[in-house]
Amino acid sequence: MxxxxxxxxxxxxxxxxxxxxxxxxxxxxxxxxxxxxxxxxxxxxxxxxxxxxxxxxxxxxxxxxxxxxxxxxxxxxxxxxxxxxxxxxxxxxxxxxxxxxxxxxxxPDSTTFTLALSACARLGDLRGGESVRDRAFDAGYKDDVFVCSSLLHLYARWGAMGDAVKVFVRMPRRDRVTWSTMVAGFVSAGQPLDAIQMYRRMREDGVKGDEVVMIGVIQACTAARNVRMGASVHGHLLRHGMRMDVVTATSLVDMYAKNGLLDVACRVFGLMVHRNDVSWSAMISGFAQNGQSDEALRLFRNMQASGIQPDSGALVSALLACSNIGFLKLGRSVHGFIVRRFDFNCILGTAAIDMYSKCGSLASAQMLFNMISDRDLILWNAMIACCGAHGRGQDALTLFQEMNETGMRPDHATFASLLSALSHSGLVEEGKLWFGRMVNHFKITPAEKHYVCLVDLLARSGLVEEASDLLTSMKAEPTVAIWVALLSGCLNNKKLELGESIADNILELQPDDVGVLALVSNLYAATKKWDKVRQVRKLMKDSGSKKMPGCSSIEIRGTRHVFVMEDQSHPQREEIVSKVAKLDLEMRKMGYIPRTEFVYHDLEEEVKEQQLSYHSERLAIAFGLLNTGPGTRLVIIKNLRVCGDCHDAIKYISKIADREIVVRDAKRFHHFKDGVCSCRDYW
DNA sequence: CTAGGGTTAG
CATH class of the missing domain: 1.25.40 (Serine Threonine Protein Phosphatase 5, Tetratricopeptide repeat)
Structure with missing residues (x-):
């Protein structure tokens, strides 16, 4: 100028x-x-x-x-x-x-105090904020909307909703900012229903909402899983010509995506005039969290192609998608991208460690963990879970103790991972010890998952009666998952009488999980209660129709190959089929007996056996054997659980082919080597 | 000269 x-x-x-x-x-x-x-x-x-x-x-x-x-x-x-x-x-x-x-x-005047309180809110300095509040009130700003709203925000933002409500009720005048602060506060406090209630009261008070209030309401609908109301808020925005800015549209995308309406989320996303990194992240995480990982990764590439640099949200979602489908090569390249362009924070670090873990690379996970010096609780938990998933119970325990030495306080999730790790490594005494310390020393009330682990731990090692006593000592009624842990113990330790009564208990809870029903049916078969077997088989057939098809994938030299049982299209199909047949022959010579009880359809025995041979994981393994050199470890990623028959079969294959085979199913890792599985899982 | 807003890890 x-x-x-x-x-x-x-x-x-x-x-x-x-x-x-x-x-x-x-x-x-x-x-x-x-x-x-x-x-x-x-x-x-x-x-x-x-x-x-x-x-x-x-x-x-x-x-x-x-x-x-x-x-x-x-x-x-x-x-x-x-x-x-x-x-x-x-x-x-x-x-x-x-x-x-x-x-x-x-x-200082109203503006000064408002600014100071807002600064305290951003810093999370509650005490500092209260001293500002005292000065503001002394100076006569007790009823000032700006001062009170920013004080409200300070409380609401940091989880002190009780104090926020106290301020709120004695405010003589409330504007839309006041209300929207309350709505957002209840949302972040995990009380979406109260948030929605606040919005209703705001409308009764004659205050019109703007887009900021509506964003809070949309988030409340997301958390409350109320898509109906979310959609009606969406309609309300359109009818009242409110500005559909990036933030509003992004929260709508998130709302639809988190509630499983991915097609609607896509449509809203597609209609957005401007999309930024956060909008892309919301869409990508929507796909990743709904099990559509390939689509999530396609979107991740599109995002980069359209010139938007992924932010940490998009990277975390991309890593999650890689974990889901076990795509190690792409996961590694995302990791590399992060190293080049970002500081490694705990969120990214946790996502990457989890990716390496789920892609079967314990070593890479450990290396990355060792490189991160500033570790938070969730990062420790992820690494402990990783050890456990890979059958390293002792390592998980060592890590847990190391964590305690740094002064980090374990929480419910830490113990869930630790107990599960101990259980799968057969460390019974340690498991009992730490369960007790969790309750008595760390004052953590055991939740369902902890009971599942402990019951599993005891029952797995044959201490079925002790496990059963534990259930009676529980305050709440045992859940299906707890009964199931006990029942597998009964079946494997031939405690059939107790098992039968547990099977009855489970049926009363009307489970619709095929795996659970299969276990129950196997127990009835063991006690020769054939009418009950028939009854459960029928239930399985009904729930089986909802089941998604099993598929397995294997990554070879950076390319993912996916196999499903029905798939006839693979170019190497002939070769794979003959490999499977050859293996089958050798396995039988070594004593393998097909366990046709794991085929849940009514078929001839012979056809059942054939079906078992062509389970997707076996196709993937055969393909892996054909396309890699001797000694190469095979990592198979499966979307469902590996059945007992496949578990047996892979043991034999690992011996015949002299390969280390790692199978990650929907629940955990199974490391096979020399005809044994390191993970103490059973069917 | 002032208060409130979206995604992401175990």
């Missing part, structure tokens, strides 16, 4: 420069400042608006030094401009520093 210079007329200088100062650059302002000093025409008001202008232009040091040591330092408006600028630039700590160092002559 051109600076008007009227050095001969101080009054004209003053009026024109006040206007000029409003939008000037810091450089221009410095020239103006110099002129004012040279002409000694710097009035109180002019200095204060100059300081404010410096603040707006981003030169906060100049703003402060202009103000200090002049009579204008009592101008609260100028100080507010400085504090606001610190906030805007994302440094709430500096904002608070300026606030705390205000000269006594500058009396």
């Amino acid at each position: 051109h600076l008007p210079v009227f050095l001969d007329d101080p009054r004209r200088l003053l009026s024109s420069s006040a206007a000029a100062a409003a939008s000037a650059s810091a450089r221009t302002l410095a020239r103006l400042h110099a002129l004012l000093i040279v002409s000694s025409s710097a009035s109180h008001t002019l200095i204060s608006s100059l300081a404010a202008a410096y603040a707006r232009a981003g030169d906060l040091a100049a703003a402060e030094s202009t103000l200090t040591a002049t009579a204008a330092s009592s101008s609260i408006a100028a100080w507010n401009a400085i504090i606001a600028a610190h906030s805007r630039r994302g440094s709430p700590a500096s904002a608070l520093r300026v606030f705390r160092a205000l000269p006594p002559a500058a009396r």
